[in-house]
Amino acid sequence: MIRFSTEEENENLEVKIEGDLxxxxxxxIDEQLLPLLKTYKTVNLNFEQVPFVDSSGMGxxxxxxxxxxxxxxxxxxxxxxxxxxxxxxLLQIPDILGEGVVI
Numbered sequence: 001m002i003r004f005s006t007e008e009e010n011e012n013l014e015v016k017i018e019g020d021l022x023x024x025x026x027x028x029i030d031e032q033l034l035p036l037l038k039t040y041k042t043v044n045l046n047f048e049q050v051p052f053v054d055s056s057g058m059g060x061x062x063x064x065x066x067x068x069x070x071x072x073x074x075x076x077x078x079x080x081x082x083x084x085x086x087x088x089x090l091l092q093i094p095d096i097l098g099e100g101v102v103i
Contacts, residue, residue: 002028011041018049021057029060037068037075048079058091065097077102 002025007014015033019025037043045064053061065075080088080102088094094102 001025004029004033006036008040012044013037013040013042014044014046016046016049020052020054021050021060022052022054023056026056026060034064034067037064037073038071040073042074043068043076045075045077046079047077047081047084050084051081053084053087058093061093062096065101075101
């Protein structure tokens with residue numbers, strides 16, 4: 001089960017995600033969180049409590065960064081656990097998302 005909490009400061013939002021970002025959770029993130037993110041200038045997705053991301057989760061991340069970027073929102077992904085970072089690097093996610101997105 002995925003959960004998230006938000007902390008707002010001016011036009012900046014930090015989203016703390018907790019749980020696996022997999023096929024079961026992508027629908028929740030897409031329907032509940034994505035509409036909220038569109039109203040901010042900067043969004044940080046804190047992955048400190050995300051132990052696993054599958055291919056549908058990767059696709060969702062790519063979609064979030066791309067769709068928000070088109071609206072002028074800067075997205076970063078921070079506090080990525082080493083096991084998730086290894087998968088990101090294997091799939092070249094930092095290169096695809098661009099410099100400074102995965103921090």
